[in-house]
Amino acid sequence: MDRSDDVSITTPGFFASGDPLSILAKWRQHDPMHWTEGALARGFWSVTRHGDAMQVFMNDNKTFSIQRYGASLPQNAEMDDVEKSEFMRLIRSGANLSVMDGEPHVIMRKAFNDRFSVGGIGELEQLIRDCAVKILNDVLPRGKCDFTVDIAGRLPLAVISAMMDLPEADWDDLYRWNNMSAAPEDPEWSVGTPLETSQAGTINLVQYCAKLAMERRGGGGNDLLSALARTELNGELLSPDKLGFNGPMFFAAGHETTRAALSSALLELMRDPAQWRALREKRHDPDAIKAVAEEGVRWASPLTHTLRTATEETVIGGQKVKEGDWVVVWLASANRDEKVFADPHRFDSARTPNNHLGFAIGKHHCLGAHLARAEMRILLEYLLEHMPEPPQLAGEPQMAASTLFWGVKHMPISYKPGAQIAQ
Secondary structure, X not given: OOOHHHHHHOOHHXXXXXXXXXXXXXXXXXXXXXXXXXXXXXOEEEEOOHHHHHHHHOOEOOOEEOOOOOOOOOOOHHHHOOOOOXXXXXXXXXXXXXXXXXXXHHHHHHHHHOOOOHHHXXXXXXXXXXHHHHHHHHHOOOOEEEHHHHHHOHHHHHHHHXXXXXXXXXXXXXXXXXXXXXXXXXXXXXXXXXXHHHHHHHHHHHHHHHHHHHHHOOOOOOOHHHHHHHOEEOOEEOOHHHHHHHHHHHHHHOOHHHHHHHHHHHHHHHHOHHHHHHXXXXXXOHHHHHHHHHHHHHHHOOEOEEEEEEOOOEEEOOEEEOOOOEEEEEHHHHOOOOOOOOOOOOOOOOOOOOOOOOOOOHHHOXXXXXXXXXXXXXXXXXXXXXXXXXXXXXXXXXEOOOOOEOOEEEOEEEOOOOOOOOO
């Protein structure tokens, strides 16, 4: 049996230089519940269709567990070992909200729901705008920049850092540590083997957040780390593991989606200038801006997949799934399902409806979805207002080497230098 596609889809470097979408499209058409024997220590079911993905998401904490083996595939077989990998140990202990089952997940989510609700994010509108203007005023007069690093990545980094009250002097370290943890196979972030890189990034992030949270425990701060420090599970304050590992969750979730979706959206708009110009005519129409932001998430699918473990025998897409089997929902495939999306392989800035699963759905719907949407909407408004003509690529975009957070990591662009935005 030819396992080359299976090996490719479980190899981080393939996501940097290969074409994972073509493999997923093949499976979606001919083998939508594909048993995958790749480069990892065990096989798993690849769920590639939108309807089957919905079945998995809507049965979280019933038929499927997110905590038993974590929410994502290990980057390689060595990193699947809890004795060696601090990241995997924390994941499987349910040390943060995104990998908790049952009542602990409900309690933790309730503690932060208001902050990340539509109303809560509405209160952050001015903060997001202030951050966006500051960032754009630095790059607009230059006439060139690395869009992903200087704009698309900088905005969510600035916003989540403000929400967590993190000193700006630490931002570059935090950005690097997060990339080391999320993409340890990427040579740009390497400090040794992938396991050593993951260990260093994870431990630095966790220790940093735990230290700040412990220092703020007992205080009256309104930032996210202070709120974490006051949160209780079953009548007890969070352990150092939970304090430390929830901080990076906010940090990573706070910028990965926005960075990748904005970069992918701009890349497609540069490739199709007519869409840019049509959008610019509608730049004061909130619905038009929201539509292109949603299409950016669908198109990029920054979180490529999410993992669940079957807690009982079940059937998905006509395939019998045994208790204990890994079930991997490929969001990048579900979001291009021909049965759900018209012309799914075309970036359509006006697509509606757009029932993408980029933020998942159900109990583990992304807590920061409204924040990501607000950041994308606001930044797109400013870009369309202050760049009359679409930017131009000034070099080849580079993709990250990660099976989990797949997206553009560098995208040099050039544009007509513009005046700074009045504040």
